[in-house]
Amino acid sequence: MAPPRSLPELMEELVEEILLRLPPDDPACIVRVSLVCKPWHRLLSGRAFLRRYRAFHGAPPLVGFLRNRDPLDSCRFPSFIPTASIPSLAHPAAAAADWSIAWAWGTSQRLVVWYPTTGDWRELPRLAISDVMSSGAVLCAIDGCDHMDCNGGPFRVVLVASSTSGQITWACSYSSETNAWSTLASLLTTSKFCYVKLMDRGAVIGDQIYFPMYKKILKYDLGKHSLSVIIDMPDDFSNNVPILMGDGSLGLAGIRSSSLRLWSRKVNTEGVEQWVQYKSINLQSTVPGIDKPGGGAEVIGFAEGVNIILLRNGFGTFVVELKSERISYQQGLVDL
Amino acid sequence: MAAPESGDGNNGAARMVTLISSDNTRFEVEAAAASLSQTLQLTILDGGGGGGDGIPLPNVDSATLSKVLEYCIKHAPAAANGGAPNATAVDRAELERFDNEFVNIDQSVLYSLIMAAHNLEIEGLQSLVAKKVADMIKGKSPMEIRRTLGFPDPTPEEQAEMNAHMLEYGWAYE
Structure with missing residues (x-):
């Protein structure tokens, strides 16, 4: 030869x-x-x-993220912000994904599941929940799936919504296989600040989906179709965001006095779950204006499996790589 | 059937085996180094390759085989440590330096090497060469890749198709 x-x-x-x-x-x-x-x-x-x-190659790299627009904007469809060389995404004609960035989009009128990589989309049956604080998540519906090759396969959508009074929160789930919504699960809360945050993404861990509330975390159990609120929080600050940790467990990210703090949910020696802070990244030298009045930042999202957190303040949006603690500025977001 | 002498725990000389290239050159090499090849390992564990026998490798010429053995000899100590959990950072850095220099060679040699690594099932070497060729590919346009890797010139139809694609995927060329 x-x-x-x-x-x-x-x-x-x-x-x-x-x-x-x-x-x-x-x-x-x-x-x-x-x-x-x-x-x-x-x-x-x-x-x-x-x-x-x-x-x-393991978890895919972050090539961009979807940014929700102001709910009062006439075009309420999220915009795609690339962080790598990648073409713009085809929006559905009316108005999006790999499962990794699949997103359910709610308006008072319509819900659409969009596959950004192909431009395909599917409109879901309308729901009888009117204008309230709502958020959603899209999940792969295949049992034991490794999510390597399930794009376009059967999926579930979970929608959570709070009444504007914050006293009642609902959840329901949709199955692409039956093309129908479940009945509503509801939770009455007496505490203040139990609003679902409008359009904030949830962290999906198995059958549990965690959504940020102002000072709490909402947990929806898909298998049991039930809602609960995680009431013990690290402190009384608002705007914490539940995140998926590298090992697939639940974490929490929030800003405290110019630092990005990260907590993980651990079981203590008495068998009780609690938040344990495991990282603090000083943002003072890398995020402009963070220590100035009005420059305060908030965590706006995370990328699964790749240890990336997104922050925003009045100066722009920032991508924080947790492993290297490298922070990069994303151009042109201030006016979005 | 001879029990394999593992070399470890044997204070005498390491066990040697003889490999014979396609052009009949004989290479005498430590069994531990040759055993980086999954295919040779089986023969060696069966006691083959010792004495005057030699293991014929009809698919590997002497130039390629000497290069392959250079790699195996360098990597044998780390491989004997089971992926080198005890290796120091210095050892690892030295292996990395060796690897980088090792694949800094003519393309035709790279292709012979990856073929040999594939035939002999030397995973580390196959991976090293594949990575080197992948590095030669990245950052280049389709035409540059074709030229670099020795593809024949495209036919007019192929060229027209590539041009059309480049228009369609303009974002990938910015």
Whole structure:
């Protein structure tokens, strides 16, 4: 067997080994490489390769995030803010995802599930909950799924909503397989600040979805179809955001005096769950104006599995990489 | 059937095996180094390759085999430590430096190496070469990749198709 003199002479199995090692944080690279020749295009766009690529590189990198607009804005559809070289996303004609960024969008009128990567979308049956504080989450409905290849598969949507008085919170779930909503589960609360925060994303951990309330965390159990409120919080500050930790457990992120603080939910020696602070990142030198009046920042989101937190203040939006503690400014967000 | 001498716990000389390239060159090498190859490991555990026998490798020429063995000899101590949990940072840095220099070679040698690593099932070497070639690909346009990696010139149809795609995927070229 003559030794190969050029890459095209290599067997496909080895070409695959090479292409598997292309960097995942540069989507443009994969696109350019897929145009080299037809066999490479076939290989790179095949499901088997995509699964292997995901498994090889672990959690996918953050290539951008969806930013909700002001609810009073006439166009209430979220805007996509890229953080890597990636094309703009096709909005549904009326107005979006990989499961990793799947998002249910609620207005008083319509709910749409959007697949941003393909531009496909699906309108859900209308709900009889009118204008209230609401938030939602989209979940893969496949039992034991590793979420490598379930985009476009069956899904569930969970919607939570609070009355404007904050005394009652509802939840219901939708199944794409039956195309129907469940009955409403409801929770009466006497405490103040038990509002679901409008359009804030939830953290999905198995069958449990955690949504931020002003000073509490709302927990919805999909299996039991029941709501509860996590009342013990690290302190009395508002605007904490439940996050998914690297190990898949529940965490909490919030800003305290120019620092980003992170807590994890741990069981103590008496068997009681509590918040334990495990990280504090000083933002004073990296986030402009944070120590000035009106420059205070808030946590606005997180990216699953990649340890990234998004912050915003009057100066812009910032991406915080928790491992390296690197903070980068995202341009052009102030006016959004 | 001879019981394999593992080399460890044996204060004498390490066990040697002989490998024979496709052009009939004989290479004598420590069994521990040759055992980085999953395929050779089985033969060696069965007691093969010792004495005057030698293990013929009809798919690997002598130039490639000497390169492969250079890699195996360097990586054998770390591999013997089971992925080197005891390795110091210095050892790891030294291996990394070696690897970077090792693949700084002619492309045709890289392809022969990855073929040999594949045939002999030397996972670390296959991965190292694959990563090197992937690094040569990234940051380039489709035409640059074709030229760099020795693809034949595209036919007019292929060229037209690439141009059309480049228009469609303009964002990937900014």
